[in-house]
Amino acid sequence: MSESYTYPDECTYFPVASVEELPPGGRLFLEIEGEPIVIFNIGGEFFAIRDECTHDGGPIGEGTIEGCEIICPRHGARFDLRTGKALTLPAVVDVPAYRVRVREGQIEICFPTPSSFSFREEGHDISHPDH
Numbered sequence: 001m002s003e004s005y006t007y008p009d010e011c012t013y014f015p016v017a018s019v020e021e022l023p024p025g026g027r028l029f030l031e032i033e034g035e036p037i038v039i040f041n042i043g044g045e046f047f048a049i050r051d052e053c054t055h056d057g058g059p060i061g062e063g064t065i066e067g068c069e070i071i072c073p074r075h076g077a078r079f080d081l082r083t084g085k086a087l088t089l090p091a092v093v094d095v096p097a098y099r100v101r102v103r104e105g106q107i108e109i110c111f112p113t114p115s116s117f118s119f120r121e122e123g124h125d126i127s128h129p130d131h
Ligand code: FES
Pocket: 053, 054, 055, 056, 057, 058, 072, 073, 074, 075, 076, 077, 090, 091
């Protein structure tokens, strides 16, 4: 469906949370294979990117969302949540984006050879930003 995921082919879907745990407007912060990942529910659609800005390594996940774009809270670079594409300076390198799907009420993320993951906040802490 979408264009330029970082890992388009060789990956495996695995469940990380139930749909009820991540309502629209929510964000879920994970660590998968040592990588910080953030999953968003935007109007019922799920998107996942690496939670690390390609400009200076800052966390992106707490940034403001406008449409399907997120604004890095450190210096304001914008990224497309669907593809990870860097849209504005100071970021010039895309951030990895991951396929996400829902199966049997579970949010599944596609990741190369996943073997483990953990939630980065106590008890699946999910933030409900904005609005
Ligand atoms: S760390 Fe994200 S724009 Fe600088």
